[in-house]
């Protein structure tokens with residue numbers, strides 16, 4: 001009987017350990033990673049907005065977001081096109097506003113940058 005109870009304790013301990021590991025993995029994969037992406041998006045936005053402001057708040061589609069897939073087409077290529085998210089129009093601030101910050105129109109995008 002003592003052996004049985006020891007086995008049950010081990011099973012319960014293992015079960016709890018697995019639950020804790022799964023919870024931690026879920027936290028890191030499900031919560032932490034999107035949090036990191038949001039930080040990156042904010043960094044790209046703030047540096048692109050600084051460029052927009054330094055150029056007198058002109059056309060956001062002329063501000064390129066280097067090394068960031070702003071038009072969400074799966075590749076990084078600068079360009080001043082404007083289109084739907086997923087189209088290969090070029091990674092620029094206007095597409096960043098449209099595809100990541102829910103600001104599809106140019107005045108909204110400028111406002112997001114504090115222009």
Ligand SMILES: [Ca+2]
Nearest residue numbers: 069071073075
């Ligand atoms: Ca792209």
